[in-house]
Amino acid sequence: MTDARKRKKLLIVERKLAHNRGHHHTQISALSMLLPDHETNFVAGEFYDGFLGAAVGKLNARSVKLAKLRSRLRYGNMFQRLGAIFSALKSAHTVKLPLSAFGTQLAEICRNLQLGARDLVIVPTAELDSLESAVELTAILADKAPRICLRFLNSELGDRNERMRSKRLRMILGKLPPNIFLFTETEELATYFRRNFGMPVEGGFYLSCSISVPTVSTAEIDRGDGFRVGVFGEPRPEKGSKRLTGIISALADLAETESALPIDFVIQGSAADFRDGGVYAALQEFLKGERNVFVSPQDNRISPEDFEQLFHSVDAVLLPYEPAIYSLQGSGVVQDAVAAHKPAIHTRGMSMMAFLSHGNGVPATTDQEFAEAILRVAADPLSFQEGTARAAGYFQNALAANPLLRVLQTLPCDRQQDS
Template sequence: MRFFYIDPFLKYDFGHYFEAARAIKKYFVSEKKDFYLIGNIGINENTKKNIGGVIPFIQQTCFEDLENKGESFGEDLINLHKIYSFCERDLLIIPAAYENQIYGVGKFFNYLKQNKGNYPKVAMQFHQLYPPTKESDDLEKPEFKQKWENRLAEAFSVSNFPSISYWSTESGNLNNKLSSLSKRDVGVLPVPFNIPINLSERNKKDSLIIGFLGDGRQEKGLSIFLRSIPYLIKSQKNLKFVVQNLNPRGFSETQENEMKSLLKNVSELSEVRLINGSLSPEEYDSVFREIDIVVLPYDPKNYSQRVSGIFMQASIYRKLVVVSSGTWLEESLKKNRASGKVFDYVENKDQTVNNLTSSILSLITEIDKYHTLAVKTSNYYSRKCTAKEFITNIVEYYEHK
C-alpha cells in the first residue's frame, strides 16, 4: 500500500496542520512505508526545511475560494494521478477537508470512471462544520449556519463513492452533524502530534506562569484573557504571563481596535511576555514546558463542535487548563481528559471576564491538587494523539470494509 498525505493547509511552519504533518512524516519514516507528503504549492521554505520531503502541489487551502466547487482540488488530484497512477491499493489521506475537497474528490472519481481507472481509497477528515468568516460572530446567524449545512449536504450527495470515507475529530456534536448531512457513518480520528518526552515533575517556583498560546482569532477569546490580566496581577502576587498573538483575525472593526488597545496595555506590564507571531517547534515546546496554567477562553458558538489541539497538548504536557462553559473543551475536561476549571462564558462580556478571573484564582488556591490530577489525566491524549493511532484507524477501517 502506498500512502499519500495530501494537506491543502500544509503551507506555514506553525499550527496544528504543520505539527500533524511532522508527526505523520516521522511515523512513516520509522515504519519504512511507501509514503508521499503533498503540501500546498505556496509552502514556505522554513516548512519544507523543517519537515523535509514535502511535494508542493495543492493550489488552494481548504477554505480558499469557496465558490470554486472543487474545480481546483479535482484538477490537483487528476494531475497527481497522471504522475503516480493511483490504484485501489493506494490510500489518499486528506486531513483538512471541506466543501471544495468533497466536490474535488467527486470530480476526480468521475474522471477515473470515464477513463476506466481504478479508484484509490480516500479518507477525508473534517475539523469544523462552518467556514471561517471575516467576522466570527456570523455564527450567531441561523441563516448562515443553515446555508452551509445545505451546501455540505449537497456536496456529499454528489460525491458518494464507496471507497471514500469521512472522518471527524472526537467532537461528538461535529460527528453527529456530519453523519446526518452525509447520510453516512462518519469515523473519528485523533489530532496527531509528536508526543513530548522527558516531561519533568512540576518544580515549585517563586512565580506561576499563566499562558495563552496559538491563534489570536476572535473566537479564541484572547481579548477576554487580556482584560483579566490586570485583575489577576492585583489579586495574586508572583504571577507571570505568556501571551502569543498569532495571525489575529475574525474581528469587527470595533473588536479589532479594542484588541490593539489591550495588547498595547499588557505589553507595558513587566509581568507579561508578549510573543507576536509564530514559534519554531523547539521554541513552542520550551514555552509549553514553562507554563503552569493554559487559558482557553473560547467562544461556545464556535467551539461547541470544534476540538482544540492546544487543549490536547496542555493535557499531554500535564498543564492545568481553564476553559469556557458550553464548549467541547468543557466536555473533555469533565471526562477527566485534562485537569483544570471551567468558567461561565455568558453574553455579558464584563461578567465573562470576572468569571474567568475568579476561576483562575480558584485554581491557584488548589494548584497542587490539580497538578497531581494532571499527571494522571495526561495519559488519554498521550495515547490517542499519535500518528500511529491516526493511520491505524484508517487502515483498519478499510481492512474490515
C-alpha cells in the same frame, strides 16, 4: 514484485501548508508516525516554502477560486449566480468551470506516484472543496482510485453561506463513493454532522500537535516564585482575545485582596497587537510588572522548537474560547496542554471535554469566574498533577485508537486491486 512495489503509499494533502509554524506541518509528521509502513508523500499549498522537503505538488489558489464560482453558479440564488457568471467571465473568460477545486490535479499526482486501490490519500484539514475533489478524483481514476480519508475540523467546511453549504454537502452525500471515508476531530462535530445531514462520519481522528505526549510529567520544572499562565497562538476573536483584559483586570483586583503569588501571563502576539490600536493595547498597564499580576508579551512568529520550550515554561493554559465556534471545533492548544501535563482554565461548554474532564480542567464563563479559577489553580498547582497525568494517558489511548486504523484493516471491496 519487488519489496518497494509491495510497500503501500500515503499521499497527504494539506492545502494550508505553507510555512514552519502553526499546526499544519505537525500533521504531516503525525500521520507519517501513525502509518510507518507507508511510503509518504505530500501535497502543499501554493506558497509552500519547502521547509519539509520537496512536495509532490502544490495546489494553487486560482483553481479553488474557480471551483467556488462553480458552486455559486450551481447552488446560489439568482443574484449569486449572476455574480458568479460575471466573475467567471472576468477571471477565466468562460463559464465552463472545473468540477472541483483540485480533483483533476490530484488524479494526475496519483497517476505519477502510481497510487492504486490499496494506497491511501489523507486530507487532515478537509473542507467541502476537498470532498468535491475526492469525488472527482474517484470518477477519473475509477477502480484505480486510492482510499481517501477526509478529516473535517469545523462545521463551516470552508463555505460560510449556510444555505449553499447544506446544498453542496447533501448533493455529495447522495452519491458518496465507497472508497471515501469521512472523519472529524471532535466527537461533538461528528454528532452534529450525523444529526443534521445523516453523514457517515466518525469522530476521534486526533493527531498530536506541537507537543509530543511525554512519558513523565513536566510539573516539577522550577519556574521561580511566580505562577505562569500561557495564552498561545494568533490573537483571534473566537479564541477570546478581546476578553483577556477583563479577565486579567478581574484577577488583579482579586490578587490585591488575597495573598497570591505573582502571576505572569505569557501571551503570544505581534508587537503591534500590544501597541495602541492593537487587540491587546489595554494590557499595557500590566506590562511594567508593578502589580502582582503582569503580562509578558511573546512573539507569535517563533520556531516550533521555541514554541515547545515556551509551552513547557508555563504552569497552566488559559482558553477563554467562544463556545459559538468551539462547542464543535477542536483546538490544538487543548491537545498541547494535555500532552504537556498542564491544567487548563477553559470556557464552560466548549468541545473536547473528553480531554478536559480528568481533573485537569477548570471551567468558567464570566471574567470573574476565570479570575477565580486561575487563582484556584495557582494556589495549589500540585493538586492537578494526577488529573493532568490521567488526561495525558487518555490522549495516548485516543491516538492509538485512531479510527483511521480501522479503515486500513479492511481491503478495498467491490473494486479491483492493483496487479
